[in-house]
Amino acid sequence: MPTLIPILGDQLSFHLASLADADRADSILLMMEVAEEAGYVRHHKAKIALILSAMRHHAAALRAAGWQVDYIRLDDPENSGSFTGEVARAIARHSPDRIIITEPGEWRLLAAIEAWETLFGIPVSIREDSRFIASHALFNAWADDGRKQLRMEYFYRLMRRETGLLMEGDQPAGGQWNFDAENRRPAREAPVPPAQPRHEPDAVTREVLTLVATRFAEHPGSIDHFAFAVTREQAEAQMLWFLNHALPGFGDWQDAMLTGEPFLWHSLLSPALNIGLIDPLELCRAVESAWRAGRVPINAAEGFIRQIIGWREYVRGIYWREGPHYVERNHLHARRPLPDFYWTGATDLNCLGQALRQTLDHGYAHHIQRLMITGNFALIAGIDPHALHQWYLAIYVDAFEWVEAPNTIGMSQFADGGLLGSKPYAAGGAYVNRMSDYCRDCRYDVKQRTGPQACPLNALYWDFLVRNRETIGGNPRLAMPYRSWDRFDGATQNKIRNSASAFLAKLEGSP
Ligand code: FAD
Numbered sequence: 001m002p003t004l005i006p007i008l009g010d011q012l013s014f015h016l017a018s019l020a021d022a023d024r025a026d027s028i029l030l031m032m033e034v035a036e037e038a039g040y041v042r043h044h045k046a047k048i049a050l051i052l053s054a055m056r057h058h059a060a061a062l063r064a065a066g067w068q069v070d071y072i073r074l075d076d077p078e079n080s081g082s083f084t085g086e087v088a089r090a091i092a093r094h095s096p097d098r099i100i101i102t103e104p105g106e107w108r109l110l111a112a113i114e115a116w117e118t119l120f121g122i123p124v125s126i127r128e129d130s131r132f133i134a135s136h137a138l139f140n141a142w143a144d145d146g147r148k149q150l151r152m153e154y155f156y157r158l159m160r161r162e163t164g165l166l167m168e169g170d171q172p173a174g175g176q177w178n179f180d181a182e183n184r185r186p187a188r189e190a191p192v193p194p195a196q197p198r199h200e201p202d203a204v205t206r207e208v209l210t211l212v213a214t215r216f217a218e219h220p221g222s223i224d225h226f227a228f229a230v231t232r233e234q235a236e237a238q239m240l241w242f243l244n245h246a247l248p249g250f251g252d253w254q255d256a257m258l259t260g261e262p263f264l265w266h267s268l269l270s271p272a273l274n275i276g277l278i279d280p281l282e283l284c285r286a287v288e289s290a291w292r293a294g295r296v297p298i299n300a301a302e303g304f305i306r307q308i309i310g311w312r313e314y315v316r317g318i319y320w321r322e323g324p325h326y327v328e329r330n331h332l333h334a335r336r337p338l339p340d341f342y343w344t345g346a347t348d349l350n351c352l353g354q355a356l357r358q359t360l361d362h363g364y365a366h367h368i369q370r371l372m373i374t375g376n377f378a379l380i381a382g383i384d385p386h387a388l389h390q391w392y393l394a395i396y397v398d399a400f401e402w403v404e405a406p407n408t409i410g411m412s413q414f415a416d417g418g419l420l421g422s423k424p425y426a427a428g429g430a431y432v433n434r435m436s437d438y439c440r441d442c443r444y445d446v447k448q449r450t451g452p453q454a455c456p457l458n459a460l461y462w463d464f465l466v467r468n469r470e471t472i473g474g475n476p477r478l479a480m481p482y483r484s485w486d487r488f489d490g491a492t493q494n495k496i497r498n499s500a501s502a503f504l505a506k507l508e509g510s511p
């Protein structure tokens with residue numbers, strides 16, 4: 001009797017733990033397009049298209065490599081619509097004597113898979129996902145090692161030592177662990193960014209795009225510009241393009257935001273990494289080689305490698321360590337509903353409009369847009385972090401809960417009370433004006449604090465600090481802004497708070 005090996009839509013790699021010792025002649029690989037996965041949050045059309053197209057291409061590659069693949073298409077008339085339903089049908093077809101699966105990327109699915117053994121009466125082995133550098137045991141050993149705080153920087157140094165990346169013996173290459181101080185140059189100094197390559201849809205992708213356009217017409221976002229890498233070859237081409245054209249400027253300009261430039265010096269590799277088309281370590285080794293060959297500066301190579309072996313591995317460790325209820329945390333008791341304009345882009349704050357409209361157009365925004373535009377607005381406006389988490393999970397093509405939730409709940413909304421960040425990433429208009437050209441074409445004046453022309457972020461920022469003083473007022477990293485607030489006279493303080501209240505009252509009825 002064969003072994004049934006389900007392969008999920010973000011497990012599109014030949015190097016899966018569940019395949020490591022599998023016998024091609026005696027294994028059935030089950031790949032399932034199911035409506036439940038498109039609907040547990042209302043995913044952006046481009047995200048559904050990316051996953052279905054990449055799954056179809058991967059199934060063909062697996063077959064070409066000699067694997068037996070049982071592939072369930074979304075429009076198969078018998079499709080039950082869920083992983084559990086499809087595994088039940090596959091068991092009836094193949095009578096396997098066991099199931100082996102690589103762990104999924106979400107608590108929700110892990111719970112469903114853990115129920116299969118009892119439900120189906122055959123052994124189910126769930127294997128740890130070996131596509132990550134840090135195992136659960138390694139992360140937990142680090143976290144449990146008598147630390148008061150789980151700071152990414154220290155975890156990152158461990159990852160550098162574990163991988164040997166950018167190391168000279170036991171010392172960091174270039175004499176420093178972190179070159180961030182040389183990064184983050186403001187947008188107004190930025191040269192013209194390199195043009196991203198397009199991976200033109202082939203017949204498989206075009207068929208998926210038609211399916212998505214009809215079946216998921218009500219879902220947010222556009223697929224008109226769809227050009228993501230959906231095969232390993234395209235992902236490798238994207239990686240090569242990045243190494244040659246964007247990586248040299250990545251360090252300097254990683255925080256810059258420019259009107260009409262959604263991608264700038266970013267790699268757009270998160271979808272390929274997260275669904276398994278590219279191996280993170282292979283990518284980091286290629287980046288290191290580019291630095292060692294003198295093709296890119298150290299601040300670019302180190303800055304990029306830190307995002308992958310530092311942040312990416314670290315947020316995953318936090319997600320699994322903190323448990324399924326992490327996504328419900330709400331340290332600041334923020335309760336305001338998510339404004340409708342997050343789904344439409346229809347807002348007259350130009351910074352938000354720019355970030356939201358490119359998100360709807362592409363399913364993509366870069367890190368600082370996610371953190372300091374859409375995330376910052378939600379934070380200072382007191383938006384319910386769980387609603388925001390569901391939005392991020394739905395709207396970005398690279399969003400899977402293990403990576404999205406700690407970034408949203410923790411880094412961006414401080415809803416976990418400071419597990420990921422030592423202070424909330426809250427900012428007024430001055431930050432946006434320094435790091436972007438968005439304020440130039442905005443109907444609001446970034447220099448004004450109150451009044452009808454004033455940038456709403458300014459009053460909201462102060463209002464956020466005052467509203468949450470009881471919870472975060474003792475944070476030493478916020479001592480300076482609280483001192484500044486206390487120096488305003490009473491009339492100014494009132495004006496600021498009234499401006500914020502008036503804006504927030506209108507927001508309830510947005511757009
Ligand atoms: P680049 O700027 O080229 O960076 C290179 C790579 O580093 C990325 O591909 C990614 O794999 C990794 N990386 C960078 N920052 C982070 C980070 N903070 N956490 C994890 N990996 C990181 N990333 C996701 O992959 N999926 C998500 O669902 C996601 N949600 C986010 C939500 C919020 C609120 C915030 C603030 C960040 C989120 N990120 C998420 C992190 C980051 O914004 C994206 O990884 C990045 O924008 C992807 O674009 P890129 O590949 O062009 O990245």
Ligand code: DLZ
Binds near residue numbers: 035048104
């Ligand atoms: C996100 C997604 C979507 C939209 N559709 C499918 C699908 O039809 N089949 C599939 O195997 N996976 C899909 N996925 C990805 C899963 O939701 C993913 O495996 C989980 O989010 C766990 O990370």
